Every structure is written in structure tokens, then in C-alpha cells.
Amino acid sequence: MTGSAEVRDEAALIAAILAGDTRHFHELIRPYERSVYVMAFSMLRNEAEAEDAAQEAFLKAFRKLNTFRADSKFGTWLISITLNEGRSRLRRRQIVKMDSLDTPAEEHCHVTPALLRDWREIPSEALERKEIRSLLRQAIDELPEIYREAFLLRNVEELSVNEAAEAIGISVGAVKVRLHRARMMLQKRLAPELKSMSPTKRRWFPWF
């Protein structure tokens, strides 16, 4: 079977589901199972809750499929529903960090990056890959919410800047600003720690 034989007509699937043939919903969502779960897990960092959130997101998508507009991508719409599901769970768990209350105004926050004159001269201390993963996840989790969301949509979900704007419901310019802040905050926080990795651990950085 060739790839071209499998071209999906999502519009037709959606029309069939709305006409009452709901079995097609299974087929419609199959390509998005992973991206929805990854988004939920990236927000919640808990397997069981992420799975439940992903299920809820798909159910909500089913229940309000008639509100889907064909001028957006179905995948982006699903991720937007997942984002909202993740947000409400974070609030329910009351782990939304206090800093979301005093998130700096968009226009008045400049992040100065970490200056690393010796980025290419690497000291000895080795960090295991899982330590790096844990450092990275912690740094992402601690970003102010609006920056974290933009970062996850763009760099974890790999949405385009325009799609990320659509998923959050803000302008493209605002997404770019949030992304920039998120990335600079992560650089500032992580670069000094990652710099201390040993050369053998850095072999999966192709730039050195």
C-alpha cells in the first residue's frame, strides 16, 4: 500500500460523523493520539492524568465537532481543546504557580541571556541524559504559564507560529514575543548547567 492511497479526507470523515455515522470518529482521531497525549503530558507531567486529559479532550472534540470550522486544521483545533483541558486541570490541582498572578506585562520584560564566553571550552562534570531531561522539564514547568504554553505548542507540538496563535487565541505577534521570552528564559536558566556536560555527553550536540 502506498502513502498516496491513504490520503485522508478529513472533511468527508467529519461530514459523515456529523451526519450520524459516529464510528468514523475513531479513524478521524487516530493520527492525533500521540500529539494530544504529548501536549497533555507536557502540561501535567503525570501519566495517568495526562491519559485522562487526552481522553477528555477527544470526547470534547466529539461532542462539539459541529463547531469545528474547516478554515482551521483539525489537528490544531484538537490541540487547542487539549490546551484548555490541561489548563483547567492545572487550576483544579492548584499547582498553577503564583507567578502566573504577576506575570510581567508583555511589553516590559526583557530577558538578558546567560553569557557564556567559554561555551566551547567544556569542563569535566558529566550529567546523565536523564538528568538533562529532568533539568529541562523542570525549567519548562517553571516558566510563567503564558510563555510555557507558547513554547510547548511551538517546540513540543511543532505547530507553526500561526497555528500556535490560533490554538491560544492570540495574535501572531504576541506568540512571537512569548516564544522569545520563553526561549531566553530557558537559555538563561539552562545554558550554564548544560555547559558543564562532559564532551562525551555532548556528542548529540552536533554543533561542537
Place this chain on the structure above:
Amino acid sequence: MVLECKHVWEQISGYLDGSLDAETLEMVQKHLEHCEICSAILDSTRNILVLTADDRVFELPVDFSERLHARLEAEMIKEPGASSDA
């Protein structure tokens, strides 16, 4: 116009997304050619994005898909017309 470092930092995210206009891109590239500090900031930021992408590749919970479709099936039976008359 010559860019100062702090102006280049403002463009790093756009540079990594390939969304800078031609004029800004050229100025940033010229600056990066001779500025090790900004090059290091660019490299380290790019590394973080690569690490983030690496971290996305993990196994879904065992039988995630089966449980999802079973739950959908059960809910659809309860509310077969939900999507059309919501």
C-alpha cells in the same frame, strides 16, 4: 547600521524560527560572524530546542490507544447524536 549585542538577542528566537526579514537577518548574520558571545547564546538556545524535541520521543502508556477508543465507544453509545445536535 551595526547591531549591538542586546539587539541581536532580541532576534535570536526569530532567527531560529527563520522568521526574520531579509535585512534583519543579514545584520544578525554579520554580527554573529564576529561575535562569540552572541554565537554562544544562539548555539545554546538552539541546543535547548533540540533537547526539547528529543524529549518528545517517549513511549505512550501501554494500551493507551485501546483504552481511548474503548472509552470513546462507550460514550458514543450513551450519546450517539451528541455531535450533530449539540
